[in-house]
Amino acid sequence: MTDVRPDNRPTGSLRDRIAAELTRARDRSVRLTEAVDDDDLVRQHSPIMSPLVWDLAHVGNQEELWLVRDVGGREPVRQDIDDLYDAFKHPRRDRPALPLLGPAEARRYVATVRDKVFDLLDGVRFDGSRLVADGFAFGMIAQHEQQHDETMLATHQLRTGPPVLSAPAPPPSVRPVAGEVLVPAGRFTMGTSTDPWALDNERPGHPVELPAYVIDAAPVTNGEYLAFVADGGYADPRWWSEPGWRHRSSAGLTAPLHWRRDGTDWGYTRFGRYAPLVPDEPVVHVGFHEAEAYATWAGKRLPTEAEWEKAARWDPDSGRSRRYPWGDEDPTPEHANLGQRHLAPAPVGAYPAGASPLGVHQLIGDVWEWTSSPFLGYPGFAAFPYREYSEVFFGSDYRILRGGSFGTDPVACRGTFRNWDLPIRRQIFSGFRCARDARPEEIA
16 A cells, blocks of 8 residues: 555655755755855855856745746746846856855855745646656756755865865775776667656767777776876976876876875865865866876776766666666665765775676766766757756867766766766866776677
8 A cells, every 4th residue: 555645645656856956955955055154155266167066046046937837837936036046147256246145145046946836846746748747857957956965065175274164084995896897889868858857968879889808897096196296297297198187287286186295195185175085985086187187097088977887777688778877766875975975986896786787886876987978969969957957068169978977967867867077177076097998808
């Protein structure tokens, strides 16, 4: 017999899931913004990041635009602030100078919007337009807020001052993971046409044929990356592309962001706390150019986006593409380091339950992984519900990252999810793994 709530709605319904995802996202936004005082909320901690108070009001404004006005057809709450929170009208560096809502006003605004959303959620039908079918618009907003929560977490990493965030340490490694995995040649389905909350750039599912290749069984670790640093990798242009070397030189890069030499050893500062490097932890806060240089130094390359996804989703027994490396079920704490449960990547070998059928580990969570691919639409791509989510970024300026990080929420992470950023960006929780072409003797 199906359990029934007091309002006669079956538990486990789509409405319940939507309400839970929206609530979880808002609880996280509250934790990230209440952890600091009002001065910190309105301060810009880096010119490439918004003040935290802008992010907070922006998620409320997007929720109002898409759910209160478009889905609900209701009167605007604050139409006068639409321009202030349009990310395309105001670069991040300029946002502190705008007449933004103050912390108290922003909190009242997002609370008012959420009350209206929960009110309309009780009566909305999920069998109408594509925007509401399967609760898509609500799922899009939950993902949007969680994406900004990860951005706010990155801002916290850039702020100075005493620590304000805390979380338990990630689990230890439970088995050694090293070496490479051969992925056989053949076709697999990339992307999805069926995941109801997948975003436009993940669609449609389409066949991709790949030759055999080899991919690292785990992300590159601090210890492995330190060998590149110690070998003078940042001082040797042989390993760097031409644009990578120009950026390394102009930016004065000598190590990953937040690394610091402590005598003869290295450590890093993470959310206001300094600690020695953990050798078997995935390296984090490296840009695309650094990842590419390391791969060249190691005699390898970065995987293409298609290679990464096949390693993460392809099941050699059935030939189908799974939603996650371990299967189709949602992530649990045994599968992956997601959702800000921890404030660091977990050591390699901490999540054997999350490995792919071929034995590739930690593809989901811990660190976003750079690929060599530019951000382009799939064959048959159609912008939905607006061009500004994906299409305006298509081109060679951006590189694709895959897999999510310790700061990515499960609602915004799956085997098809695509992230993208400029090759020089290092404030994101980004790492990488290497790949190479398979040698003839390996596929004979």
